[in-house]
Amino acid sequence: MRWFQLQRLSAVALVIFLTVHMVVLHYPPFHIDFSRVIERMAQPLWKAIDIAFLFFVLLHAVTGTYAVLTDWQGVARYRRILAGSAIGLGVAGFIYGAATILAFQPPM
Amino acid sequence: MYRSSGFISFFLRRLTGLALVLYLGAHLWVIGSATQGPAVFDARLAAVQSPFFKLAEIALLAAVWYHAFDGVRLLLVNWFRVTSYRASLLYTALVMTVLLTVMGGLPILLFLLEG
Numbered sequence: 001m002r003w004f005q006l007q008r009l010s011a012v013a014l015v016i017f018l019t020v021h022m023v024v025l026h027y028p029p030f031h032i033d034f035s036r037v038i039e040r041m042a043q044p045l046w047k048a049i050d051i052a053f054l055f056f057v058l059l060h061a062v063t064g065t066y067a068v069l070t071d072w073q074g075v076a077r078y079r080r081i082l083a084g085s086a087i088g089l090g091v092a093g094f095i096y097g098a099a100t101i102l103a104f105q106p107p108m
Numbered sequence: 109m110y111r112s113s114g115f116i117s118f119f120l121r122r123l124t125g126l127a128l129v130l131y132l133g134a135h136l137w138v139i140g141s142a143t144q145g146p147a148v149f150d151a152r153l154a155a156v157q158s159p160f161f162k163l164a165e166i167a168l169l170a171a172v173w174y175h176a177f178d179g180v181r182l183l184l185v186n187w188f189r190v191t192s193y194r195a196s197l198l199y200t201a202l203v204m205t206v207l208l209t210v211m212g213g214l215p216i217l218l219f220l221l222e223g
Contacts, residue, residue, distance in 0.1 A: 008186075011179050018176070034146035040152040041142075061129045068122050097136060 010060040017053040036067055043103035054097040062090040113195040121178045124171040131168055162220040166213040173208050177201035 022039070040046050067088045069075050075082070134156070141152045181197040184190065190197075 008183060011183065015176060015180065018172070034149045035141070037142060037149075057132060061132055064125045066128050068126060093136065096140060100136075100140045100143055 003067065007060060007063050007067070010056045010063070013052075013056040014060055017049075017056060020049070021053060038104055041101070047101050047104070050101050051098050054094060054101070058090045058093045058097070062086045062093075109117060113146075117178055117181075117198050117201075121182075122176060124175040125169045127168075127171050127173060159220055162216055166209065166216055169212045169216075170209040173205040173212075174201065179203050 019065055041050075063086075066082060070079055138152050138156055142149045157184075178198070178201050181201050184197065185194050
């Protein structure tokens with residue numbers, strides 16, 4: 001699978017996930033605070049949805065940035081270093097994000 | 109070349125894409141603080157709810173809409189091989205971006221004015 005096919009796959013996933021994300025989080029009431037977030041995040045299904053969302057967001061962001069940078073002639077020769085950093089950043093972002101999502105506990 | 113619809117689409121998609129990557133970093137920084145308890149989370153959230161950030165949110169909205177519509181346009185052109193509609197689909201994407209940014213931006217502006 002070429003990188004741009006991966007980019008299209010994650011693009012389709014993001015259209016769906018981002019729509020859900022925006023409707024659930026940003027429709028009235030507009031105010032967001034800790035108690036509103038934790039209420040939803042206490043549910044295992046939301047944790048799973050958000051981890052999947054995080055995965056596709058990072059995949060799309062990392063692959064997209066890699067594509068933009070390697071199109072630059074001066075940067076193209078550092079392709080391997082860039083690819084390595086991209087994977088590293090993606091994995092680190094995923095671990096940090098997933099740990100955050102999993103850390104939410106139901107209110108006592 | 110620089111005035112062709114293909115170049116405009118390519119340039120704007122990449123520009124908005126990079127802007128969204130920067131936003132993603134900031135977004136993870138704010139949301140990630142939730143594990144440190146309500147006080148830290150609400151403080152960090154409040155830091156990005158100033159009037160400046162409200163206006164930046166409208167720009168973010170425009171970037172997301174454009175990136176999404178142009179992306180969907182690209183998928184449609186490639187999957188259904190409708191290359192002759194490429195330019196008109198770009199104009200559609202631009203019009204939809206403006207309309208939906210105004211629709212979504214107005215509540216943000218009203219929210220900002222109400223304080």
